[in-house]
Amino acid sequence: MRFARIAGLAAAAVLLAACGSGQVGGSGGAPVENNKRLTLIPGVQAEPFYISMQCGAQAEAQKLGYTLDTSAPQKFDAALQTEKVNALGSNPPAALLIAPTDDTAMLAPIQQVAARGVKIIEVDTSLKDTSVAQSSISSDNTAGGQLAADTLAQLVGGKSGSVLVLDTIAGTSTTNARAAGFSEQLKKYPNLKSVGIQFTQNEPGEAMSKVTAALASTPDLVGIFATNLNTGEGAAAGLRGAGKAGQVQLVGFDASPSEVEGLRNGEYQALIAQDPAMIGQQGVQQAVAALEGRPVTRNLTAPLHSLTKANMDAHSQYFYKQSC
CATH class of the missing domain: 3.40.50.2300 (Response regulator)
Structure with missing residues (x-):
């Protein structure tokens, strides 16, 4: 979970032309044919970790022929994230990629979405109840x-x-x-x-x-x-x-731009960097596998890296992004 300074982040959507199969429940669980829409609800807006995750997810969705919408709460808060989940309403996506902001409080709203036939993929954070999501992708x-x-x-x-x-x-x-x-x-x-x-x-x-x-x-x-x-x-x-x-x-x-700058100028002595783009990429892969009836891996982990001032430039690929 990764988290950052609170600021506005516009919801991102990428329209994709490739074809593929996939079914998901609509309102009341009725199947909707050829629903190619995925939704990502991260923990908070404008955080470089979640932006990097979104970038990885968007690129993979485009590659696989799906669209990805992103809707993030203004603060890392279960009540605000619940509003985003509830807003999916009667026109839910084929799959929801979500970083639950509370491992217990987010159970009920996510269950309500799952009851409509939506595939649930946890990215970064997870619920205590392991029965809801098809897959969870996170750093160890x-x-x-x-x-x-x-x-x-x-x-x-x-x-x-x-x-x-x-x-x-x-x-x-x-x-x-x-x-x-x-x-x-x-x-x-x-x-x-x-x-x-x-x-x-x-x-x-x-x-x-x-x-x-x-x-x-x-x-x-x-x-x-x-x-x-x-x-x-x-x-x-x-x-x-x-x-x-x-x-x-x-x-x-984490390795946000401000943290990387702090490491370079001596305010931090080390950073433990995750690979949020890989988490987003794998989240989409697992969602699409679940939608298309292929095997899904229940738990996946992304690598971690220890960055110091001495080695940071050699590991710059792990610096987080502010935009895709």
Whole structure:
């Protein structure tokens, strides 16, 4: 889950000419022949992670002869995302690609769409109930957290001290898994002690205040792991304001343009980059396979990459996009 600064993102639609088969239920589950329309509902508007995902999905949809519409909520919020799901109404797409903003609260609205015969593909985040989606595509977020802990330990070296974990919102499957994986892996490094996981409600200002408070209460703070873009930006601002940028090692998640710039100028010491374009591509592939009666893979994972200032230019293909 990846998340970013809230801004407007126009809904994207690509009209495609290629042909193919596919059936899906309409209102009440009645079959609709040759429905070639897919809808992507990401977690939030204008976030480079989700834009990159959309780009990958759009390209694959065009390749396979389907259209893709994107409709994103203005904030990473279950109520706002529910409105987007409900707006599909009596003319649903053949398949819905969705990044659930809450692993429990989004169950009912997604079930209602599925009851109309729509194929459900989870991208990035997922529901706790595994019976609804045909396929879930995500990074291995637990492994991503573990990679972040290993990376931070390498950056710190043998220095002893405390480490703060900044997560987003309880119930967000991706970032919660990252925080848990990081905390468990950190136990392998006896010189590093976790001071716990703090939630920021996915607001940079909250993350900044948490870092400011931690710097005051924890003089031996040597590292921070921020589980997504907003927490990372807030953490970077907090460290910058305290004159601690580069002294406290900051490992962020994702590789948005602002994070990449921060890595280059020393506000971040490492980023754990996902491959959102691949997630979007695979999401469309699985949706089309489900629609055309071909085998579907229930769970797929996309690769993760540890970026530092030393290796970032050699891995620039993993930098996220702001437009397709």
